[in-house]
Amino acid sequence: xxxxxxxxxxxxxxxxxxxxxxxxxxxxxxxxxxxxxxxxxxxxxxxxxxxxxxxxxxxxxxxxxxxxxxxxxxxxxxxxxxxxxxxxxxxxxxxxxxxxxxxxxxxxxxxxxxxxxxxxxxxxxxxxxxxxxxxxxxxxxx
Amino acid sequence: xxxxxxxxxxxxxxxxxxxxxxxxxxxxxxxxxxxxxxxxxxxxxxxxxxxxxxxxxxxxxxxxxxxxxxxxxxxxxxxxxxxxxxxxxxxxxxxxxxxxxxxxxxxxxxxxxxxxxxxxxxx
Numbered sequence: 001x002x003x004x005x006x007x008x009x010x011x012x013x014x015x016x017x018x019x020x021x022x023x024x025x026x027x028x029x030x031x032x033x034x035x036x037x038x039x040x041x042x043x044x045x046x047x048x049x050x051x052x053x054x055x056x057x058x059x060x061x062x063x064x065x066x067x068x069x070x071x072x073x074x075x076x077x078x079x080x081x082x083x084x085x086x087x088x089x090x091x092x093x094x095x096x097x098x099x100x101x102x103x104x105x106x107x108x109x110x111x112x113x114x115x116x117x118x119x120x121x122x123x124x125x126x127x128x129x130x131x132x133x134x135x136x137x138x139x140x141x142x
Numbered sequence: 143x144x145x146x147x148x149x150x151x152x153x154x155x156x157x158x159x160x161x162x163x164x165x166x167x168x169x170x171x172x173x174x175x176x177x178x179x180x181x182x183x184x185x186x187x188x189x190x191x192x193x194x195x196x197x198x199x200x201x202x203x204x205x206x207x208x209x210x211x212x213x214x215x216x217x218x219x220x221x222x223x224x225x226x227x228x229x230x231x232x233x234x235x236x237x238x239x240x241x242x243x244x245x246x247x248x249x250x251x252x253x254x255x256x257x258x259x260x261x262x263x264x265x
Contacts, residue, residue, distance in 0.1 A: 024232040028225060028240045032247055039213055047207075123250070 018084070018140050019076045026136055029129060030070040033122075037063035037114050044111070052111035058098055059113045062126075065091050069133065085137045092130035095119060099127070143204075143259040144193050151186045151218075152252035158183050158222070159245035162229075166238035172229040180226045180241065183248070187219045205260040214255050221248045 019027055041060040049056060065087055072084035099118035102109050112121055119126025158179050162172060194215050198204075204211035225244030229237035 020232065021234060021236045024228060025236050025240045025243060028228050029243055031224075032243070035217070039217075043210055043213070047209075 017076065018081050018137060019073055022136055023073060023140070026129075026133060027070060027073045029125070030066055030073060030133075033114075033125070033129065034063060034066040034070050037066055040114070052109060055109045055111045055113045055116070058094075058115065062091075062094065062114045065094065081137055081140065085134065088130045088133035088137065092127070092134065095127045095130065143197065143255065144190075145256075147186070147190055147193060148252050148256055151183070151190055152249045154183050154186055155222075155245045155248040155252070159242045159249070162238045162241040162245065166235040166242065169235045171233040171235065171237050172226070172241055176229075176238075176241065177226060180222050183245070184219065184222050187222065187248070191215045191219050204258050206258040211255075211258050214251055214258060218248055218251050218255070221245075221251070 017023065037059055041056055041063050044052075044056040045060060069084050069087045069091065072080040072087065095115045095118060098113060098115035102113070102116040109116060114122060115126055118124060158176075161179060162176055165172060165176065194211065198208055198211075221244050222241075225241045228240045231237070232240065
């Protein structure tokens with residue numbers, strides 16, 4: 001290939017790199033929660049949906065949000081960063097809303113969701129993850 | 143379920159987490175010795191899967207059902223190899239921290255597994 005070399009332009013503009021360093025750890029955690037929430041809701045929805053439909057549907061929604069953020073973080077780039085940012089905000093809102101809802105009206109939830117009591121059953125990681133995600137994605141803004 | 147194995151696996155996972163946490167603290171990536179540690183934990187996890195299969199084949203069943211039980215066992219086996227691979231692609235302290243996260247998850251899964259098999263009753 002006789003492509004003219006243009007040393008002055010240098011490498012392509014540096015990608016936002018949301019999937020390296022701390023981002024790699026974040027991807028892994030989101031991946032783990034995607035698998036966890038997805039398999040949990042798959043079992044619950046398919047075997048005992050009628051017991052706690054609201055809780056199981058909310059768990060499934062959580063799984064979808066986790067999956068989307070995981071994919072965005074893996075893909076990287078500015079578009080994915082913005083999409084992930086939106087989803088992290090949505091996730092934080094979900095955790096806070098569902099957490100408050102489960103405390104205010106426990107009778108609506110015969111079984112727990114991933115986001116019940118602000119994720120207490122999961123060591124509060126569900127509330128820590130979106131905060132970390134928002135911080136990380138904003139820090140990587142060029 | 144074999145309680146001694148469950149406890150051993152949980153303790154081994156926490157030791158691995160502490161070890162890789164120390165590496166991360168010293169700003170180091172995972173090294174050969176860490177991977178040997180991960181291999182040991184993974185072998186223990188495989189042993190647990192085999193024990194689970196054998197006990198189920200003998201007619202014992204988990205209190206929460208075999209589907210959930212085996213999903214967890216597969217998750218336990220996959221846990222450390224996955225974070226090990228991630229740490230190979232991230233040769234910084236963040237790779238080490240990823241292994242810490244995976245190992246802690248494995249330890250937590252052990253607690254859940256114990257409940258799924260039958261809590262205090264099954265042993």
